Amino acid sequence: MYRNEFDAIGTHWCIDLPATLDAQRVEFVMGKIRNRIEIFDKAYSRFRADSIVTAMSKKAGRYELPTDAVSMLVLYRKLYDLTGGFVTPLIGQALSDAGYDAAYSLKTKPMMAPKRWDDVMRVEGSVIDLLEPALLDFGAAGKGYLIDIVSDLIASEGIGSYCVDAGGDMRYRSDANAVLRVGLESPVSASQVIGVASVVNTSICGSAGNRRAWGAFNHILDPRSLSSPKHILAVWVVADSTLVADGLTTALMFVHPEALQPDFDFEYAIVYADLSLTHSKEFPGEFFQS
Amino acid sequence: MQNTVKRVSILVAALLPVVVLGFFVMKPKEQAQPVTSSVVVTTPATTTSVKPTTGTTTTPSTPVPTPSTTPAPAPASTSTYKDGTYSVTTTYRVPEAPAQGMGVELTLVNDVITAATVTAKATDGTSMMYQNIFIAGYKTFVVGKNIADVQLTKVSGSSLTPKGFNDALNAIKTQAQA
Numbered sequence: 001m002y003r004n005e006f007d008a009i010g011t012h013w014c015i016d017l018p019a020t021l022d023a024q025r026v027e028f029v030m031g032k033i034r035n036r037i038e039i040f041d042k043a044y045s046r047f048r049a050d051s052i053v054t055a056m057s058k059k060a061g062r063y064e065l066p067t068d069a070v071s072m073l074v075l076y077r078k079l080y081d082l083t084g085g086f087v088t089p090l091i092g093q094a095l096s097d098a099g100y101d102a103a104y105s106l107k108t109k110p111m112m113a114p115k116r117w118d119d120v121m122r123v124e125g126s127v128i129d130l131l132e133p134a135l136l137d138f139g140a141a142g143k144g145y146l147i148d149i150v151s152d153l154i155a156s157e158g159i160g161s162y163c164v165d166a167g168g169d170m171r172y173r174s175d176a177n178a179v180l181r182v183g184l185e186s187p188v189s190a191s192q193v194i195g196v197a198s199v200v201n202t203s204i205c206g207s208a209g210n211r212r213a214w215g216a217f218n219h220i221l222d223p224r225s226l227s228s229p230k231h232i233l234a235v236w237v238v239a240d241s242t243l244v245a246d247g248l249t250t251a252l253m254f255v256h257p258e259a260l261q262p263d264f265d266f267e268y269a270i271v272y273a274d275l276s277l278t279h280s281k282e283f284p285g286e287f288f289q290s
Numbered sequence: 291m292q293n294t295v296k297r298v299s300i301l302v303a304a305l306l307p308v309v310v311l312g313f314f315v316m317k318p319k320e321q322a323q324p325v326t327s328s329v330v331v332t333t334p335a336t337t338t339s340v341k342p343t344t345g346t347t348t349t350p351s352t353p354v355p356t357p358s359t360t361p362a363p364a365p366a367s368t369s370t371y372k373d374g375t376y377s378v379t380t381t382y383r384v385p386e387a388p389a390q391g392m393g394v395e396l397t398l399v400n401d402v403i404t405a406a407t408v409t410a411k412a413t414d415g416t417s418m419m420y421q422n423i424f425i426a427g428y429k430t431f432v433v434g435k436n437i438a439d440v441q442l443t444k445v446s447g448s449s450l451t452p453k454g455f456n457d458a459l460n461a462i463k464t465q466a467q468a
Contacts (some may be wrong), residue, residue, distance in 0.1 A: 168446040183440060185447025192434030196442065206446040236446060275431045289430040 002026045008037045009143065010047065011167035017154070018161050029157050033150050039066070040146050044138045046092055047102045054102075057092070057135035062127060069126040072138065072145045075243055079140070079251050080117055082263060086254035087247070090114035091223050092137035098217045098226075106214040111226045139219060144205055144246020147171050151242070169205040171242045177201065184285070187233035187271055194234075194271065197285035203242035207249035208234035220253055229253045231273050238284060239266040373399050379411060387414035392421060 002017040004026070015033065017026055043066050045051045056063055065073075079087040091114050099106040115134075122129040138145075143166055151164045151171045160175040172180045179200050183193035187208040197204055209218030209228055218228045235252045239245040248266055257268050257280065269279035269287070277287055377395040384390055393409035410421035437445065 163444070165444060168444075170444060170446065181441060181443050183437060183442040183445040185445050186432075186434035187447065189434050190447070191437055193437055193440055193442070193445065194432035194434055196440060197446070204446055208447050210447075234447065271432055275433075277430050277432045287430075288433050288435050290433045 004030050006034070008034070009041050009045065009146065009166070011143065013037075013167075014163075014165040015150070015154075016163040016165075017159060021159070029154060029159070032153060032157075036149060036153055037146065040068070040142075040149065043069070044136075044142055046096070046135055046137055049102070053092075053136050053138070056128070056130055056133065058133055060130045060132050062129050065126045065128060067126050068145075068149060071243060072141060073123050073126070073128075075141055075145075075247050076138075077117070077123065078263065079247050082259055083251050083255045085116065086223060087140055087251050088114055088117060088223055089136040089138060089140075090117065090120060090134055091221055092135035094223065094226055095137055095139070095219070095221050096135060098221060099214055100212075100217070100219060108215060108217070113226060114223050140250035141243055141247035143167070144169055144203070144242040144244070147203070147242040147246075169203075169242065169246055171203040172199055173201055182285075184236055184269070184287075185234075188275070193288075194277075195269070195285055195287035197236065197238065197269075197283070199238060199284060202238055202240055202284075203245045204236060204238045205242060205245040205249050206234060206236045207253065210234075220250060222254070232270055233273055233275070234271040236269045236283075237266050238268075239264065371398050384414065384417050387417060390414055390417040390421075 001019050002021065002023075004013075004015040004017065006013050015030070017029065021029075041048065042050060043052045046053045046057070048054065052063060052065060076087070076089050094111050094114055096102070097109045097111040099108045120131055120134050122131075147164050147166050147169060148171060151162065151173070154162050154164070155173070161173055163170055163172045163180065168185065170182070174180070177200050179198045182197045182199055182204055184195040184197060184206065185208070186192040186194045187210050190210070207220065209220060210233070212219040213228075216227065220228055222229055232253055235249045237245040237248040237252065239248065244264055244266065248260060248264060248268070251260055252268060252270060257270075260266070267280045267283040269277065269283050269285070271277055277289065279287070375395060375397045377393065379391050379393045381389040381391045390413065391411035393407075393411050395407040395409070408421075408424065410418060412418040412421050
């Protein structure tokens with residue numbers, strides 16, 4: 001197995017490719033992957049000055065996003081509606097003001113609740129009409145989506161077995177249906193796990209506030225209270241699409257699984273502030289419990 | 291208060307034999323209802339409110355699987371009991387009311403209880419209340435195991451943070467200490 005590790009979009013990537021490939025081919029595919037990640041980052045990152053998202057934060061108007069924006073925007077709108085606005089790309093400015101800004105100042109300025117989606121933008125396909133400047137944040141599902149894009153790129157090269165892991169969110173495929181044992185990191189101790197998910201040919205994403213945290217905040221922000229949710233310590237979602245799995249981990253910080261189950265096929269596990277656990281009946285894994 | 295303690299202890303005392311006897315009563319194949327062969331942890335698996343102190347149980351001659359939730363990676367062929375989900379309804383006596391029922395469902399994997407669900411079936415109002423309190427308090431809590439002690443290929447949790455973020459955080463910590 002070739003293990004390719006690098007840092008991009010603010011996280012650590014680990015892409016495993018089969019040992020049967022020759023080294024040159026791996027290098028070629030990895031080059032394509034790095035380019036693709038760069039294209040994605042340049043469009044959607046609010047952490048870089050030259051991105052479309054940064055341009056949108058400065059000026060209203062019509063923006064033509066890359067065509068890959070469609071699936072992501074559709075998911076965001078769906079989650080926005082299903083969570084009553086709790087999951088919203090318009091959270092960008094509040095996150096930035098909380099201190100999670102392009103310079104990682106981690107200094108909190110006065111914050112304002114994000115406006116309603118329809119008051120700020122009209123989305124049609126990959127075109128966004130911004131009625132006023134707005135700092136969008138695709139942190140809730142963007143990474144998962146990029147994992148799907150990278151995975152599809154690998155698959156399009158005729159490679160059927162791989163693992164694309166970006167900071168613990170991953171999509172895994174195995175021609176031999178080999179099980180991948182994924183430790184579920186303890187939200188209170190990064191050197192411990194509270195269970196193990198056994199995944200085959202699916203995606204798993206996790207969300208917890210324990211690492212990207214400063215002051216009273218972490219990278220997940222409640223758009224109404226403008227505070228980070230404290231009642232849930234960690235969420236994992238297993239789904240066929242990494243885009244969906246990633247988006248649902250954030251959605252589950254705000255709504256019960258029942259609110260999302262009619263629209264999405266997924267398994268979940270949630271660890272609450274008292275370390276109690278709930279999970280869906282078919283969650284593929286085991287948990288260590290007292 | 292005296293009555294409360296009495297009722298709760300009756301409830302607990304009634305439940306334990308069910309959990310223990312469940313294996314033996316329901317072991318026969320005709321009553322076993324394996325739901326799926328690849329059963330995973332489903333619902334609450336610990337008995338935080340149940341203390342194994344009562345002596346009302348007939349001591350079984352075979353070792354009883356403890357409600358530990360760390361499924362041993364033992365081959366299925368060595369299991370004493372067939373993997374699956376088993377359910378039973380029990381009744382117990384309470385003061386000043388007819389006997390009350392309660393449902394228990396257990397999931398077994400490799401002789402280990404991986405899930406247990408209790409369903410309130412009381413008809414008496416007071417019993418219903420206590421059964422609901424019992425069920426509400428019957429939740430499981432996760433515990434950590436050192437990553438080094440668990441065989442893993444990957445770890446998923448909070449995303450590793452970018453260097454810039456960590457640098458900023460460390461800078462702030464340093465400032466705060468100054």
